[in-house]
Amino acid sequence: MSEQFVHPGLKSSDGSLASHYDLGLLDLDGVVYRGKDPVENAVEGISAAVTDGMNISYTTNNSSRDQKTVAAQIASFGLTVTPEQIITSSIAAARMLSHHLPKGSRVLCIGAEHLRTEVRKLGFTLVDDVTEKPQAVIQGWHPQITWQELAQAAFAVEAGAQYFVTNRDLTIPREYGIAPGSGSLVRAVITATGVEPVASAGKPEAAMYDEMRSMYADEGYDLVPTELSLPVGDRLDTDIEAANRGGYDSLVVLTGVADPRQLMLAEPLQRPTYISQDLRGLAQTHHAPEHVGENRYRLGSMVAQYSQGSLIVASLDSAQWHDAISTDTGSSEGADGVRLSTSAGNVALHSLDALRAACALSWSLADRGIDMSSANLPHFASVLDE
Numbered sequence: 001m002s003e004q005f006v007h008p009g010l011k012s013s014d015g016s017l018a019s020h021y022d023l024g025l026l027d028l029d030g031v032v033y034r035g036k037d038p039v040e041n042a043v044e045g046i047s048a049a050v051t052d053g054m055n056i057s058y059t060t061n062n063s064s065r066d067q068k069t070v071a072a073q074i075a076s077f078g079l080t081v082t083p084e085q086i087i088t089s090s091i092a093a094a095r096m097l098s099h100h101l102p103k104g105s106r107v108l109c110i111g112a113e114h115l116r117t118e119v120r121k122l123g124f125t126l127v128d129d130v131t132e133k134p135q136a137v138i139q140g141w142h143p144q145i146t147w148q149e150l151a152q153a154a155f156a157v158e159a160g161a162q163y164f165v166t167n168r169d170l171t172i173p174r175e176y177g178i179a180p181g182s183g184s185l186v187r188a189v190i191t192a193t194g195v196e197p198v199a200s201a202g203k204p205e206a207a208m209y210d211e212m213r214s215m216y217a218d219e220g221y222d223l224v225p226t227e228l229s230l231p232v233g234d235r236l237d238t239d240i241e242a243a244n245r246g247g248y249d250s251l252v253v254l255t256g257v258a259d260p261r262q263l264m265l266a267e268p269l270q271r272p273t274y275i276s277q278d279l280r281g282l283a284q285t286h287h288a289p290e291h292v293g294e295n296r297y298r299l300g301s302m303v304a305q306y307s308q309g310s311l312i313v314a315s316l317d318s319a320q321w322h323d324a325i326s327t328d329t330g331s332s333e334g335a336d337g338v339r340l341s342t343s344a345g346n347v348a349l350h351s352l353d354a355l356r357a358a359c360a361l362s363w364s365l366a367d368r369g370i371d372m373s374s375a376n377l378p379h380f381a382s383v384l385d386e
């Protein structure tokens with residue numbers, strides 16, 4: 001898919017994102033909360049988005065925490081939320097099963113109680129042993145998973161059961177380091193059987209976004225179309241890639257994993273439609289950087305330009321702008337500018353518009369075959385201002 005995928009670039013929004021898109025599909029960890037605590041400005045951003053008319057839902061690859069537990073945590077921040085606004089990879093996986101198998105089918109289920117409950121809720125019969133002839137295997141993660149369970153999954157898959165998984169995250173960061181995630185245990189079954197899963201519910205697949213929309217429709221609301229739904233996340237390789245795979249626009253926030261350098265170097269399938277510091281971006285109007293000349297993009301007063309292996313960003317407003325870029329342009333724009341960042345500069349940039357302009361430029365150069373990972377890129381501060 002990545003070879004053919006063409007990203008449309010950063011877009012301008014028609015009013016605030018929350019007034020244009022009917023449904024926000026918010027990732028949780030690194031977006032709404034970090035561990036037990038809310039992410040800075042998340043509550044304010046979500047409240048403003050609701051005021052602008054956006055319905056908010058929450059999506060998580062975590063397959064072991066159920067909707068009520070997650071809803072209680074979000075409510076503890078002072079937000080109004082019902083369990084139905086939350087979709088986990090276990091819920092998406094159970095719904096995925098029902099697209100492939102008739103009700104009453106026997107399903108060998110490995111995972112947390114949450115996954116077992118969701119599979120049972122949709123009318124499947126849970127079995128624990130290959131001798132009960134399961135028609136499908138669904139594999140999630142829980143901390144007490146055993147070799148015996150993985151062996152049963154392998155036996156059933158070898159015997160022809162359809163193989164589904166909640167998510168393929170390879171790692172789980174823990175206090176003492178990186179532990180094997182669900183995807184690592186899925187690989188154990190694949191290695192033993194030579195059989196790949198039929199489908200995975202978790203991001204970077206788009207199933208969770210699609211299933212969340214259909215869950216709202218099941219409750220009697222009109223189905224919100226893909227183009228009026230906005231996935232929001234902190235990871236390019238899961239949240240944003242899932243959006244692109246499913247044909248959704250997306251917003252990335254900088255409160256979690258993604259950082260400015262990753263964004264400037266993102267491959268097409270992992271590029272977002274909008275960039276914000278945090279969830280306050282939902283209630284803001286976004287503007288796309290404009291292509292204003294050879295190897296140059298501009299957004300507001302910020303200009304990004306590339307020459308001789310360096311991508312620089314400068315402000316039109318401040319002194320010595322001319323000095324920064326005049327050599328090959330003869331530009332009459334902005335007479336006196338300060339060079340805010342150059343290949344040799346070590347001043348961190350604080351402007352989000354500068355990052356947006358730098359991304360637009362870097363992506364267009366990468367799409368023309370220039371290796372941006374070896375270019376000098378501007379250095380951004382860890383928190384950026386609108």
Ligand SMILES: [Mg+2]
Pocket residue numbers: 027028029030031233234235256
């Ligand atoms: Mg996250």
